[in-house]
Amino acid sequence: MATSATKKTLAKAERSVQAERAVSLNGEGGAYPRVSTGIAGLNEVLYGGLIPRRAYLIRGGPGSGKTTFGLHFLTTGAAHGEESLFITMGEPEDELLANAMELGFDLTHVHMLDLSPSAEFFTQMQTYDIFSPAEVEREPVTQRILEQIEQIHPKRVFVDAMTQFRYLSTDAFQFRKQVLSLLRFLVEEGATVCFTSEGSSEAPDDDLQFMADGVINLESSSDNRILTISKLRGSDFRGGVHAMRLTSHGVEVYPRLVPEQHEQKFVQEILSSGVPELDELLHGGLERGAISMISGPTGVGKTTLGVQFMKEAAGRGERSVVYTFEEQLETILRRCESLNIPVRAMIEQETLSVVPIEPLHFAPDEFATMVRREVEERHTRIIMIDSVAGYRVSLRGEDAVTHLHALAKYLQNMGVAVLLINEITSIAGEFQVSEIGASYLADNIIFLRYLELGGEIRKVIGVLKKRLSSFERAMREIEMTRYGIKVGKPLTNLQGILSGRINLIEKPIRED
């Protein structure tokens, strides 16, 4: 009997060690094994997870996701056979269980300790004023916590909310002493502890922040949720602001993209467009791991030009994705088909995906996480952002150019060819590459222009910049026909295209 119990405990311990190790292998964690928080994005921010047997503070206002965080933390432990304990000081157990079920959490293997005030508390029998609540309630509360811990020896404990202890302490010093001794007790018993605080400007929780080994801040505004780490003893972490979302199945965290942390070896090769004249103009084509900006006024064929490269890539079996911020999916598909680009067939073969992005739905980091999944899980090799202005307007939050920079650099490090579509407002006239100052990002700049010649509107294509190779200096005429994109011979008898005042010249000017 005794041996079977021991065996069971051993097996359980082994399983939990395995769980910790699995996390540490996935993450970039250093000397310490890590405990998964149950939220993939957060584990990444923490470089693998929480350091075991420490106490972490989860701060945030009402409705910021603190309790949901706890549900992730405990159910992940329970799923790995670790004893997990939820100590609730505010929300009653049955309500908590109902809310958890709504979000799809299974708390059957999580122990609950309900210390929330019962309804009887309000009745005459329970009312007292002779002593302060601190004197009366503290002891039974402490006693019940002690009993539970000694009985189940939890590996994970979640206390919601620790600030309730403030009302059980006669002064700030007592509170500090009590919380510290409770945390120390839990940690010495082998638990990793997360506790929440309802911090506000009226009731600051600085004391708790000093006591905790790590502080995770959850903030929410009307249209944004963000997560930041302000302290983590014994480990580095990914700094800055990370996007967060409360979904119907819990918390999701989208780590801020740090391009330097991602790199992949790739063959430096040139992607042909499949149109020989266009390749001549580009002296071969576009490079893998290069950021190419296609710039031009509305309706000139920027998106189509980009999709042309994808058509050629699809022929080699490579996958491409278009993120469209402006146009409807159907519009793009129909237009490409009319230009002899078989987009529907490409989508069917999964060599192409066109993803319309709803305005104001995504935070930039959330969008970046989506792109990363495409690159890291589906090995997408060409990504088009259509357009840069749409990206800036559609994604919530500020600093869009910085986020776009990070995303483009990340894709570059991963060897993905990036196509940034950039619309300029002027149809003709003074030449402009980009209106929002993103052109510094581009390794290649291809521009498309309208041109009036002999009373007829025609289109030209030219290259302004190419970092990795030389390119043709002359522009060429480009036409979108039902047989595909047609590019003509170099236009050497025109001048003044850039300034918008075009003249025909009798013989080509050659300065060199």
Place this chain on the structure above:
Amino acid sequence: MPDSAYTILLVSHLPRNLQLLAEFLEKEGYTTLSASSYGEFDRLLDQRLPIHGALVDIAGFNADIWMRCERLRAASIPFLVVSPQQSAAIQRAGLAHGARSVMVKPLVVKELISVIKSILEV
């Protein structure tokens, strides 16, 4: 005399107050008697039980409570008055009717025990 030999009379309008006081004092080894109304108070005193000290929480009682205080004084039972708020008038009245001390709620358990100890020793 050991603490358990002392009996303390507790007077308060709220049953939960009496219960808590009794709990804390019994933990210290005292025996307690409780009264939550004038009727109960009078009955207990009429029985001429050996009472060594009393604690009177005046909240919820009218001015007649001072007559009860006089009864305690007449019976040579040392007692404490507990007031719901810091008030000079209550302080004066309490002391004038024989209270050894007037304490203000909420009480701190440790302080209460030491004050009770001191009035019993005199």
